[in-house]
Amino acid sequence: MTTIRAYANNAAKSEFKPYSYEVGALPDESVEIAVEYSGLCHSDLSMANNDWGMTVYPFVPGHEVVGKVSALGSRVTNLKVGQRVGLGWFSQSCMHCHSCMGGDHNLCVTPEQTIVGRNGGFADKVRAHNSWVLPLPDALDPKIAGPLFCGGITVFNPIVQFGVKPTDRVGVIGIGGLGHMALQFLNKWGCEVTAFTSTPDKAKQAKEMGAHNVVVISNKEEMKKIAGTLNFILSTVNVAVDWDAVITALAPKGKLHLVGAVLQPIPVAAMGLIMGQKSISGSPLGSPKTTLDMLEFCARHGIKPVIEEFPMSKINEAFAHMEAGKARYRIVLKNDFA
Numbered sequence: 001m002t003t004i005r006a007y008a009n010n011a012a013k014s015e016f017k018p019y020s021y022e023v024g025a026l027p028d029e030s031v032e033i034a035v036e037y038s039g040l041c042h043s044d045l046s047m048a049n050n051d052w053g054m055t056v057y058p059f060v061p062g063h064e065v066v067g068k069v070s071a072l073g074s075r076v077t078n079l080k081v082g083q084r085v086g087l088g089w090f091s092q093s094c095m096h097c098h099s100c101m102g103g104d105h106n107l108c109v110t111p112e113q114t115i116v117g118r119n120g121g122f123a124d125k126v127r128a129h130n131s132w133v134l135p136l137p138d139a140l141d142p143k144i145a146g147p148l149f150c151g152g153i154t155v156f157n158p159i160v161q162f163g164v165k166p167t168d169r170v171g172v173i174g175i176g177g178l179g180h181m182a183l184q185f186l187n188k189w190g191c192e193v194t195a196f197t198s199t200p201d202k203a204k205q206a207k208e209m210g211a212h213n214v215v216v217i218s219n220k221e222e223m224k225k226i227a228g229t230l231n232f233i234l235s236t237v238n239v240a241v242d243w244d245a246v247i248t249a250l251a252p253k254g255k256l257h258l259v260g261a262v263l264q265p266i267p268v269a270a271m272g273l274i275m276g277q278k279s280i281s282g283s284p285l286g287s288p289k290t291t292l293d294m295l296e297f298c299a300r301h302g303i304k305p306v307i308e309e310f311p312m313s314k315i316n317e318a319f320a321h322m323e324a325g326k327a328r329y330r331i332v333l334k335n336d337f338a
Contacts (some may be wrong), residue, residue, distance in 0.1 A: 002032075005337050006123030007315045008058035012050045016315045019058055021119065023127065031079060031133040032071040033087060038121040039064030039146035039307075040318055040331040042177065042238070043089070047115055048319070054116060062121030062333075063089045063114040064146035066136060076130045084136045086295075087121065088149030089113055089285050092129035105131070105287045106157070122312060124337045134291055139299035147177070147305040147330040148298060150285065155182035155234060156294040157286030158257045159189060164232050166190025171226075171233040171249065173217065175202045175209075178236035178259060180329045181305055183210040186234075188301040194230065196246075209306075217241055223249060228276075236260045243268060250278050258282040305329065311336040 001022045008019035026032055044061035046052055065087040069079050079085065092112035093100050099107035114120050114128065136145055155178050164170060166189055172182045173196040186193045187210030195211035197203070203214040215222045223245045230249050235241075237260045247256060247268065258266075259282065268280065286294070297303065310318040312333040322331055 002125070004119070004123050004125045006060045006119060007312065008060045008119075009048055010057050010059075012048070012055070016048075016122075016319070019060065026071050026073050026127065028073040028075040029130055030073045030127050031069055031076060031085070031130050032125055032127050033065060033067040033085060033121075033133065034070040034125055035062075035065055035067040035121050035123060035335045036142055037066045037146050037332050037334055038062040038312070039150065040322055040333060041147070041150050042322065043150070044115065044120075045319060045323060056117050059115075060119040060122055061115050062123065062126070063087070064148075064150045064332075065114075065121035065126055066142045066146045066149075067126075067335075069133075070125060073130070078130060079133060079135070084142060085133045086136050086145060086149045087114060087126065087128050087133055088153060088291065090132050091118070091127075092132060095131070103287055103289060106285050106290075122315060122333060124335060131288055134288060134295065137295055137299040140295065141304070143309065143332065143334075144304050144307050145295075146332050147181070147307065148295065149291065151178050151330060152181050152298070152305065153286040153291045153294050154178060154259050154284070155236065156185055156297070157290055158234060158259065158281075158283050159185060160286070160290055160293070161283060162232065162255060162257065162281075164189065164191065168192075168231040169229055169251070170194070171196055171230045172211070173233065173235040173241060173246070174237035174260065175199075175206050176236065177327065177329050180205075180209050181303070182234055182236060184303045185297070186210065187212075188297070188303060194226065196233075196241075198241075217245070220245070228252075230254055232257065234259065235262075238262055240264050240266075244272065247272050247278060247280075250276065252276045252278070254278050256280045307332045309334055
């Protein structure tokens, strides 16, 4: 038996406290990771508070893990002990459904998710199936790489899935934990990038991260000026905006794509879509293959999440900092178990 030390809470909105649990023999196709860093994502907060109604307590969050392989199952041949790797939202997929067989493992009908019904990476060790444990390129700093395995792949995946072209004019709604990475990706992809923000004082930062233009989404005059110009708009926010104005900003055949989990229904007039042959879509993260491509793209172009670092022992302070909206732009916890 192996003892794993972690941090867990026991009820919604309760504090995280040290928590230990025992695990048995490592399954044949699994990998054990000695955690070095683990990013803090808003999904960790949603799960901690049981906002989605599927949290099992005690709850150990953490699904943006970077660390070194500490043990391998007997049938794992694609990784080595001591190799630096990362793990994101998914920890296993069935490998036999239509989606998995087609390479879309992120659309598996029965996936295992790293912090759903099992213990995540705010711990000294975490386990997962080898197909979702991915090698980290040497050029990427392990301290900042964790957020790429959730937030990063969430915004990179639709660029690939929807065939965004370097000649496209694109928009990103929200300059936060997801949006600041989307700006970097799309700029290096070759696109002309417009950042939509509700906070005018973020304009300078948005341009530093890759935006060519910045539009205040609540400013009707600014929105009118860009009507019919954008081929692709990526929404990273989880709050409602003026969706009619956003759809009006799309060029003919333009797409509005959602990766931010807006809880309210999105009211859309059908004629606004029909007349311009426009569409609305959404997606979750990406497959292991797309994630590997993203990591290589980041290494090649020097793309880095902007992070704030906390020791893992300060997990409650880190959650409070994020919940207060003060994070700029992702939080990473460093393993400081003695």
